Amino acid sequence: MVMTQRGKTGALSARLREQLVMILGVFAALCSPLAPDVMRSANAADQESNNITTVEIVYVKEDRERLPPLSLLDFRPPNEGYDGAKLAIDDNNTTGRFLKQSFTLGAVIGGKSDELIANVVAEAKSGVGFFVVDATAETLLALADALKGLPAVVFNVGASDQRLREEDCRANVKHTSASNAMLTDALAQYLTWKQWRNVVMVTGPQPEDKLYAASLRHSAKRFGLKLLAEKEFTYEPGSRRADGGYEQVQQQIPTFTDAFPEHDVLLVADVANQFGAYFPYRTRNPRPVAGTHGLYPTAWHPASELWGATQFQNRFQRLAGRTMNDLDYAAWMAVRSIGEAATRTSSSDPKVLIEYMLSPKFELAAFKGQKLTYRPWNAQIREPIFVATPKIHVSVSPQPGFLHRVTVLDTLGIDQPETKCSAFK
Amino acid sequence: MNAALKIICATLVASAVVASAAMPAFAYRAFVSNEKDNTISVIDTDTLKVIETMKVGQRPRGVILAKDGAWLLICTSDDNRIEVYDAKTYEFIKNLPSGPDPELMEIHPSGNPLYVANEDDNIVTVVDIEEGKILAEVPVGVEPEGMAVSPDGKIVVNTSETTNMAHFIDSTSHETVANILVDNRPRVAQFTSDGKLLWVSAEIGGTVTIIDVAKKEPIHKIAFEIPGINADAIQPVGMRINKAGTKAYVALGPANRVAVIDAKTYKVEKYILVGQRVWNLAFTPDEKLLLTTNGVSNDVTVIDVEKERAFKSIPVGRYPWGIVTSED
Numbered sequence: 001m002v003m004t005q006r007g008k009t010g011a012l013s014a015r016l017r018e019q020l021v022m023i024l025g026v027f028a029a030l031c032s033p034l035a036p037d038v039m040r041s042a043n044a045a046d047q048e049s050n051n052i053t054t055v056e057i058v059y060v061k062e063d064r065e066r067l068p069p070l071s072l073l074d075f076r077p078p079n080e081g082y083d084g085a086k087l088a089i090d091d092n093n094t095t096g097r098f099l100k101q102s103f104t105l106g107a108v109i110g111g112k113s114d115e116l117i118a119n120v121v122a123e124a125k126s127g128v129g130f131f132v133v134d135a136t137a138e139t140l141l142a143l144a145d146a147l148k149g150l151p152a153v154v155f156n157v158g159a160s161d162q163r164l165r166e167e168d169c170r171a172n173v174k175h176t177s178a179s180n181a182m183l184t185d186a187l188a189q190y191l192t193w194k195q196w197r198n199v200v201m202v203t204g205p206q207p208e209d210k211l212y213a214a215s216l217r218h219s220a221k222r223f224g225l226k227l228l229a230e231k232e233f234t235y236e237p238g239s240r241r242a243d244g245g246y247e248q249v250q251q252q253i254p255t256f257t258d259a260f261p262e263h264d265v266l267l268v269a270d271v272a273n274q275f276g277a278y279f280p281y282r283t284r285n286p287r288p289v290a291g292t293h294g295l296y297p298t299a300w301h302p303a304s305e306l307w308g309a310t311q312f313q314n315r316f317q318r319l320a321g322r323t324m325n326d327l328d329y330a331a332w333m334a335v336r337s338i339g340e341a342a343t344r345t346s347s348s349d350p351k352v353l354i355e356y357m358l359s360p361k362f363e364l365a366a367f368k369g370q371k372l373t374y375r376p377w378n379a380q381i382r383e384p385i386f387v388a389t390p391k392i393h394v395s396v397s398p399q400p401g402f403l404h405r406v407t408v409l410d411t412l413g414i415d416q417p418e419t420k421c422s423a424f425k
Numbered sequence: 426m427n428a429a430l431k432i433i434c435a436t437l438v439a440s441a442v443v444a445s446a447a448m449p450a451f452a453y454r455a456f457v458s459n460e461k462d463n464t465i466s467v468i469d470t471d472t473l474k475v476i477e478t479m480k481v482g483q484r485p486r487g488v489i490l491a492k493d494g495a496w497l498l499i500c501t502s503d504d505n506r507i508e509v510y511d512a513k514t515y516e517f518i519k520n521l522p523s524g525p526d527p528e529l530m531e532i533h534p535s536g537n538p539l540y541v542a543n544e545d546d547n548i549v550t551v552v553d554i555e556e557g558k559i560l561a562e563v564p565v566g567v568e569p570e571g572m573a574v575s576p577d578g579k580i581v582v583n584t585s586e587t588t589n590m591a592h593f594i595d596s597t598s599h600e601t602v603a604n605i606l607v608d609n610r611p612r613v614a615q616f617t618s619d620g621k622l623l624w625v626s627a628e629i630g631g632t633v634t635i636i637d638v639a640k641k642e643p644i645h646k647i648a649f650e651i652p653g654i655n656a657d658a659i660q661p662v663g664m665r666i667n668k669a670g671t672k673a674y675v676a677l678g679p680a681n682r683v684a685v686i687d688a689k690t691y692k693v694e695k696y697i698l699v700g701q702r703v704w705n706l707a708f709t710p711d712e713k714l715l716l717t718t719n720g721v722s723n724d725v726t727v728i729d730v731e732k733e734r735a736f737k738s739i740p741v742g743r744y745p746w747g748i749v750t751s752e753d
Contacts, residue, residue: 094566308610
């Protein structure tokens, strides 16, 4: 198992952290509180005297076990997600300055699920109303249930699992992370628009691969693609740096794809980044690869300059020293949603803000060329989705011709008539 | 449409003959910034043809005239400066400092200074155009965009796209004196000629807010509805209000239309179909023609103001964005 270093504990090496785990059993307890946390209390005290109202937001990040990715380029940046929230705090505060509102960002980073939840509940009991959470579906659900009855709301920024928007939806959870269904629908719409209808699929063995593959299957059916065959790609997660890789892979992938019937596009479901990058340019027949690799759907593209995004990307680059990914973007949307609600209601009361966000009055400008709103039946943000290659977007879905009686954005993801979510009824 | 054009041309030619040397030539010129091409297309508004294509700095957007029309000022956003050209000879004169990423600008009615919105830096920069010096930097909201100066020169207004406000700045003290919340992604701000009202367009909100300048309060909000056009595609950007204060014209972006509004009752009277992704608008000085820049179809639509009809489209460079017309 390899632990990637994330969060604000970067000063501790992974090895040291593991030693700490052994020594204390709870390394999370050692993760020092973040600087913003300290500043939060100081600011709050200062500002009350000036009639400035403060909205407290806490970023929550679970330490997840992840396999190291195939490519060096796919290692996750430290502070991913948190940096997006930080940028939105800065944006909110620039506006807040004119309205006597202040926004603060605390953080609860790392630790086992139970401790993480206990820390968050403690923050909620001390009056924090907003939690921007990057965690697995299991932890997120446990967290939402632990917060039940408290005036607090969770923004899911890191879990694309469909069930969180469907049978396991919760009234105190909003989703600024795009769902798997939105992502795969965006891709399927584009393939349909191209009339590349005949597809085959390669699925990885990880649970998240299977969820993504299920979503691809659903989207293919929904938009009239023909899924002609599927194969599972099995592998032993070995040493990613083993030498002599390319000769074997160059032989292996054509053999693996040999049995597929004639097709237009080969779909890949490899969320864990373990093998998908092997497929483009190595298949038996020269066919484009799409899904998690090749042509992929994403809620944010680090090179997008569409709809005035240039300055947004520049601001992020200056703050984080890197490009923005989809997790940063989801966190930015979460914190900006809170800011937008606070601006429009002139309130810092979580109850007022939460109510406003679900009302038809709420709209968010988020560099997607149209206003974004939350679906009232499951609190999922509606948004256009990029269909992209790593360097640049290829298109943006919804595609022309896909119509909807409410908003074309609802052609992406599970729609109201099909939803299994009943928490908002 | 051809008939309309012929009538107008005939009228113009006839008047020109009658006026002859006694009056100055009244074929105005329009300067159009082509964001992608790094050029300015100069259009003769009499012949409705491009008579010159000027090569300028990178990503030209906002364009205005200064020094009684002698200078053409261009925000070259990616070069982080304002370029000054001779508006008659099209020769380069000098660069003005602008602060980073200048997008739109407006000049004080006295002719100096210049107020520039710095989209990437949350400030409005005040520039002396003679001395080429920055006089002040005023902090505003996130992504400053639109600029307007009241006719009496006392108030400078900036809109901020992510903060969603119109910031009122005192032109003497350079302090913000009011911050008025409007709908999402405000773009262009425009005073009525009497200075009593300020119109602000909100691109993502899809509305235009009318602000009472003395009270510093919104008094009305105009919404748009076009049969067959998705509401999300109605994105108000450029605006012009006629000198009489009777009519206003609002460019609606990807809805490919210009709304004609009764500026007294705020009723939308008509939608005029123009080119694709209409950004900004300019009247000819006689207010007989209204020209639109169309960012996707790479052309300028010419509207006959009296007839409320588009009658001509003029191909220009790629991604035409800003537009200003000269008195001569």
